[in-house]
Amino acid sequence: MDRYQIQRVGFVVLGLVAVIVVAPILVVIGAIAVRGIGAVDWVFLTQMPRDGMRAGGIFPAIVGTVWLTLGTALAAIPVGVGGAIYLSEYARDNLLTRAIRLAIINLAGVPSVVYGLFGLGLFVLFLQFGTSIIAGSLTLAIMTLPIIISTAEEALRAVPTEFRTVSASLGGTRWQGIRRVVLPQAMPGIITGVILGLLRAAGETAPILFTVAAFFLPRLPQSPLDQTMALPYHLYVISTQVPGMPPQIQYGTALVLLALVLSLNIVATLIRRYYRRRREW
């Protein structure tokens, strides 16, 4: 074999490895969709669970996940985008800024179950929120923060410096330049980052194990201080803790969670693509 043949074989092998990496993703989605689609109908999506969750729907879990995700958004977006504005527009490259970056990298690496412990210690016990939507949302928000900060900062940095200098030359202050010029230009990137962060939060189980999740609660939460069921935790419960669970309901629940997360993923991708094409710089 001469070296060009080696190259040809090598490229084919690399392509095969890429297929080995990607194919299981399709298998996971396909297998869950095929086995679960039969369970998903209007009743499943809008009714309370019955018979110890072995029949009926998963409505309270869906509602719970929506509440938790909204709560997370409410807490994480202002802090995350504000932090990104500081890092991109105000911070100098000094030791303190480097400490912030280090903190963000580490925050992104903290195990999800450790976030759960932290949420239990701080929000549930120390601040006495109890196991509640608010305790869970705040825990998830801190977990989401590093994703939002780093994607938003990247979006802000991508706006060319000229936009800022032109704004300043017209007599705008620094903040006016940021608010009127830089932020609007960076908005699509920021929104993409926020969605990516929130879909992570929506799918997480470990941080809500001890902070919100109710094993079985066939009613809707009444206030932010209520416990609630949530989709990922519900999937965990019905796949390990309930004997005699019909597999179709398990797969149906997994499918609903997967569909929720994937559709958010697609929305984020579309926003990014649409604005990248329209961008004038």
Place this chain on the structure above:
Amino acid sequence: MADEKVLTNGQTRRAEFVIEAIVRVLGFSAIGFVTLIFLFLLREGVPAFLEIAPGNLLGSRWYPTFGLFGMLPLILGSLLVTVTAIIIALPLGVATAVFVREVAPNWARGVLKPMIEVLAGIPSVVLGFFGMTLVAPLIRQRLGTPTGLTAFTGAVILAYMSLPTIISVAEDALDAVPKSYRDGARAMGATEWQTIWRVVVPAARSGVVTAVMLGLGRAIGETMAVMLVTGNAARMPLTLDSLFRPARTMTATVAAEMGEVAQGSVHYHVLFGIGLILFILTFAINLTAAVAIFQKRRRGGLR
């Protein structure tokens, strides 16, 4: 725009000052949160190390109901699953990154990158559920093990979960290798294949190490998937066949047992103690990765 016009110079300046102060506080909040997490883990976890004899904590038996809190099987279980996962994920991840960056035609890249992003977004509990119901039976049949819920099953699932991290960091590293390196190698008569493996990948070595570190950090902290597929038996993985037997990780132990312990009990403090160990481990791993990232930045990104 009217609101700005009525402001006097002094008011604008004061508003600027206030906004900058707020934004600065938000920027520093990340440091605050890391510190808070550490403090709370210390507060709830350190009592465990004071109340329980070190001999018990370092023992090989984890039976909390009998007051036996030997963490060794959990630590070794985590190591076994995580290291195996990285051994599987590293070649797959680097090869995929090389393919995407250096070889793939545009259409293939356009398919691969969104797929990998999708993988990153699949909730771990869904992957764990998939592993438990569909991968585990397959492993039991094919390998003839008594149960499909083994350390190996966990490692396979974990490998796929850490692939998106490894691939994207490795891709960035390949991207940062200057074009002149490639041109030089090609001008000397090297084929693309030779250029990739003898010049580009070695030049991106430090980035690949970073990728492995970050992947390792993700894998060791992963909880739900591991808990669903590894079988959760707290045994010492000392024999060669341990990989194909049930294992139990630190994360799964905390997740499974925290719901059932009384607040303030010894068991409660021990679980926080395990959380503290996990936090310190991932902190050290990420610190190493971060140092590599900062060094690259100082060199001007190699570009």
